[in-house]
Amino acid sequence: MRKNKLGIVGGGLAGLSLAIQAARKGFEVTLFEKNTYPFHRVCGEYISLESYDFIERLGVPLSAWNLPVIKELEITSPKGTRLSEALPLGGFGLSRYQIDFELVQIARSLGVLILEKHTVSKIDYLTATDSFIISANQQTWEVDCCVGSFGKKSNLDVAWKRPFVQSQETRLNNYLGVKYHLRTDFPKDKIALHNFVDGYCGISAIEDDKYCLCYLTTAQNLKKSGSKLEQMHEQVLFRNPYLKSIFANADFLFSEPVTISQISFEPKTLVENHVLLLGDAAGMITPLCGNGMSMALHGSKIAFEWIDKYANGIISRYELETQFTTSWNQLFKRRLWVGRQIQAQFGSEFQTEVLLRSLKPFPFIVKKIISLTHGKPF
């Protein structure tokens, strides 16, 4: 008997793209999402071109949307030193508000049951029936296969006591992300990464002549500024002259920024209680690499290949879990490690200054480092 009832917990890029692939192959898919679409998320909204073809194959008409194509990277230090380099592959700009909502509509048209405002509180694996019971909003659903694509931080991480939630490193060193949309005067083919003490801020163009400005910093940095964003901007971010100028001259389109806290970049487990984990739930690459969305999408592609084989009785559940883990590690483990090493090089004003000045005469090294954090088109 075909085991094709699939439950997906979390409707970001990983969950939605998996839902579309499975629905096209005749799976009965239920996707649980705690929010209501469309909504804004903290994300730099720079998508590596390695995902372009895959996203189009999912049914998103990227080429019809006339999106900005980003070919150049600029990095600045808090003291204003600037390094510019052509990106080896490049990317394009598109808001999560638009792409996620488009994927939701495609998934729905293929028959995926999308349950919004449903926060999954529990996932039980039943050995006797080799199935899962998913609990949300005082109701339960039984499925053959369950995938957790619930992002960087979820109640389920805490419920499962996942090691990264418990670790001393995460408790001491958790991160905060802040995002704005704005209109400003900035080249559309460029992404800038402006560093400040204990953080960095990306800016690049998205659809409709808008720009996304998104930064990552430590929770400690905010605490030192009396837990007030404006105060932290004044005291820390604006020491970088480029950031000071953007904040002074841009037209901000949100009344309040979108924020997220308690982000961890530590390695994570890939299977919990027989649930396969995807996207940020499986491991988060540091945002300065601009590759998290592509990893979420590519991860869904490899997961679906194994899920499909399992559903058709070609491999066992044990093989599903081990094969998925092996494929995921082969593709992404090194990228995550490189991302953590690069992020560790930024932080102090002195360190960033020395790094940028030493890299400036060696553009091929910059290109090589960028390539190590990216994959090939899939």
Ligand SMILES: Cc1cc2nc3c(=O)[nH]c(=O)nc-3n(C[C@H](O)[C@H](O)[C@H](O)COP(=O)(O)OP(=O)(O)OC[C@H]3O[C@@H](n4cnc5c(N)ncnc54)[C@H](O)[C@@H]3O)c2cc1C
């Ligand atoms: C500051 C910052 C900047 C970034 N910039 C970039 C960039 O420019 N380019 C790039 O490629 N990547 C970037 N990233 C990374 C990128 O945003 C993520 O890698 C990507 O969003 C991962 O997608 P996902 O599907 O795993 O998770 P998400 O998109 O976070 O989706 C997870 C979903 O699960 C839902 N959920 C959680 N718990 C539950 C539950 N219990 N029940 C039901 N639903 C639940 C959430 O509401 C959410 O909708 C950035 C990240 C940060 C923090």
